[in-house]
Amino acid sequence: MMKPMKNNSFVARTRRFQLSNGVTLMVLENPANPTVSIAGSMRAGEYFSPAGKDSLAGITASMLGKGTRRRSKLEIAEEMESAGARVGLSSNTFTVSVSGLSLSRDLPMIVSTLAEELREPAFPAEELEKMRQRIIANIQEEQDDTRVRAYDRMTQLVFPEGNPFHQTPAEKAIGQIESITVDDIREFHQKFYGPSSMILAVVGDVKADDAYALFEEKLGKWQGAPEAVIDITETPLQPAAIRETVVMKDKPSADVVIGHASRLRRSNPDFIAARIANNALGQSTLSSRLGLKVRDEMGLTYGINSSFAESGIGDGPFVITVTVAPENISLAVGATVEIVNDYIANGIREDELKDEQSSIIGSFKIGLATNSGLANQLAASELFGLGVKYLDEYPSLVSTITKSDVDEAIRKYIHLEVATTVVAGTL
Numbered sequence: 449m450m451k452p453m454k455n456n457s458f459v460a461r462t463r464r465f466q467l468s469n470g471v472t473l474m475v476l477e478n479p480a481n482p483t484v485s486i487a488g489s490m491r492a493g494e495y496f497s498p499a500g501k502d503s504l505a506g507i508t509a510s511m512l513g514k515g516t517r518r519r520s521k522l523e524i525a526e527e528m529e530s531a532g533a534r535v536g537l538s539s540n541t542f543t544v545s546v547s548g549l550s551l552s553r554d555l556p557m558i559v560s561t562l563a564e565e566l567r568e569p570a571f572p573a574e575e576l577e578k579m580r581q582r583i584i585a586n587i588q589e590e591q592d593d594t595r596v597r598a599y600d601r602m603t604q605l606v607f608p609e610g611n612p613f614h615q616t617p618a619e620k621a622i623g624q625i626e627s628i629t630v631d632d633i634r635e636f637h638q639k640f641y642g643p644s645s646m647i648l649a650v651v652g653d654v655k656a657d658d659a660y661a662l663f664e665e666k667l668g669k670w671q672g673a674p675e676a677v678i679d680i681t682e683t684p685l686q687p688a689a690i691r692e693t694v695v696m697k698d699k700p701s702a703d704v705v706i707g708h709a710s711r712l713r714r715s716n717p718d719f720i721a722a723r724i725a726n727n728a729l730g731q732s733t734l735s736s737r738l739g740l741k742v743r744d745e746m747g748l749t750y751g752i753n754s755s756f757a758e759s760g761i762g763d764g765p766f767v768i769t770v771t772v773a774p775e776n777i778s779l780a781v782g783a784t785v786e787i788v789n790d791y792i793a794n795g796i797r798e799d800e801l802k803d804e805q806s807s808i809i810g811s812f813k814i815g816l817a818t819n820s821g822l823a824n825q826l827a828a829s830e831l832f833g834l835g836v837k838y839l840d841e842y843p844s845l846v847s848t849i850t851k852s853d854v855d856e857a858i859r860k861y862i863h864l865e866v867a868t869t870v871v872a873g874t875l
Contacts, residue, residue: 458839463656469643475656484652486548487823492640493542509539514575552653563666594703598872642672649826683709694872702873710766712759721857730754795855
């Protein structure tokens, strides 16, 4: 009698739990090597920073790793280093990302440390001051970068103030950072850090029931803040094109950033088609239409690419960036617009579609070959409401996209006729 085939789908292999305080926990057992990876998120990102303190969410997340009421950051770092383990919390536009990595035997240690940093942060004043100086120095350094200056100005013209994709002007950002206090950080932590929006994915050499018991013990009694609501309206296309110049001294090359509101979110049903559309146009300088023409054939740049920047919970910009010699700006921009217009008019070629489908599926499978890659994908599938089944279905969803699907996405989401173009450099 034949043995029934083992179901190796991600749905079958993933156990889903809910801690008593509402934390969503997913565990996938993988005993192939004696390590465990953690990935996750909670809704406490920069979107939630109060007006006039745009960096507060980011600073709060970073300060969680600077010591607790029980231990200094040095004591925590020494314990982690001795075990070759790590735990991290970092702020994104809408969420705070959680990460962890250790040998299987050290999983209790990293879960305890994560719980300690979340529940009992010390927020030492001297660490805030050091962090403040580092962030300000970084902002000041970026003011000498043509790419940063052009991109930031584009976002300021495309997105209204208060929108999470609107980059705060440097001088204003520095003033805000200088005004942030330990009390501000404590208040933000109390208001937004809590279990109800927390997602954790654990992958590695651990039994699912043991992982659940461990997380329940360390985090299950944490109450924290109620779940924060994200309510961001779609940014419409501008009525007309805008062009602006940022003049900088002594720059041998200039950066051009062409951008507009994308109106694309991860939840859009045509997200995969839009991703394929962008990949063929300009995701890679080496193999995309923009790269092959403007870089290889015309020799105008070492770097040109396009992207849907931050098409996740919200709809960030569609962006094309190119670095050129000042005398070649008009030629490079003209060629870029011509390539995009042809792409809109005639769509993707069948060979391009097959290449991009193969590349996306291949990269996806490679990403799932590690515990950390798989943990990140599980956490993302939960965050975006896709479900674990999406990991099983994704290669098929990509391979069934047609030329007409991609062509429709190109015409829906790419609109250089109303884009904002910002040039930064010595002009």
